[in-house]
Amino acid sequence: MSVNEIKKAIEHLSVEERLELMQWLNQSGDDDWDLQMKRDAAAGKFDKLIKESEAEYREGRTIKLERAAQIS
Numbered sequence: 708m709s710v711n712e713i714k715k716a717i718e719h720l721s722v723e724e725r726l727e728l729m730q731w732l733n734q735s736g737d738d739d740w741d742l743q744m745k746r747d748a749a750a751g752k753f754d755k756l757i758k759e760s761e762a763e764y765r766e767g768r769t770i771k772l773e774r775a776a777q778i779s
Contacts (some may be wrong), residue, residue, distance in 0.1 A: 720728065724745075737745070747753065763769055 717725065717728065760769075
């Protein structure tokens, strides 16, 4: 089946079927790295980094991304 045939078939799906397809595509898009990141986040492995970055932001020790691009 070609991509164009798939696109045409999708056009005939109901709203519910399109939502189901979108959910499936989003789930299938996770590779091993994505899945590991989700497990690590759920386990709290990034909590310390999040707290540190929030503190730096509150203390004004961060710069806007567009400025960071100009610096580098």
